[in-house]
Amino acid sequence: MGLIDFMKDAGEKLFGHGNAQASMAAAKSDPSNDAKIAAANSAAGDAIVTYIKSQHLDATGLTVTFDGASSTVSVFGVAPDQATREKIVLCCGNVSGVAQVKDMMSVDQSEPESKYYTVVSGDTLSKISKQFYGDANKYMKIFEANKPMLSDPNKIYPGQNLRIPAQ
Numbered sequence: 001m002g003l004i005d006f007m008k009d010a011g012e013k014l015f016g017h018g019n020a021q022a023s024m025a026a027a028k029s030d031p032s033n034d035a036k037i038a039a040a041n042s043a044a045g046d047a048i049v050t051y052i053k054s055q056h057l058d059a060t061g062l063t064v065t066f067d068g069a070s071s072t073v074s075v076f077g078v079a080p081d082q083a084t085r086e087k088i089v090l091c092c093g094n095v096s097g098v099a100q101v102k103d104m105m106s107v108d109q110s111e112p113e114s115k116y117y118t119v120v121s122g123d124t125l126s127k128i129s130k131q132f133y134g135d136a137n138k139y140m141k142i143f144e145a146n147k148p149m150l151s152d153p154n155k156i157y158p159g160q161n162l163r164i165p166a167q
Helices: 018-029 034-054 082-093 125-133 136-145
Strands: 002-005 060-067 072-081 100-109 115-118 161-164
Touching (some): 034 060, 072 082, 082 161, 115 125, 136 161
Antiparallel strands (some): 002 100
16 A cells, blocks of 8 residues: 555544653653654554554554654554455554554455545535445445444544545
């Protein structure tokens, strides 16, 4: 998949608490301290892995690194299928503070890749479904493709990236 862009200021706020917050604060207070920066980046990567696992997604050898200087996440591992791979990438990118995800994952079972769509103000899943499938009533296909990150088809937000599976 390569490098995927995300809206840096949209998404889950994972870096605002726990070790990630403490490490980020320490790195900001002394940007010349490489150890603090490395700790902040490591804590952010760990927070993203914890988030991915909370969504009941997993991959063999799942590793996430974060580079705070470029706001880029790199994700590695072998997903059982293409859908899981894409959901893991979305979990990495739909995090506040992440601007790009470098997808270095592979899959056990190859399948066609989905398209990605960035939600804009005024969007609904029905509107997005009409745009991609020509039928507003196929919105549940998009909803199902983005579970468990989406818990309700009416709860999407501007800046969020969604998987749009092939018809």
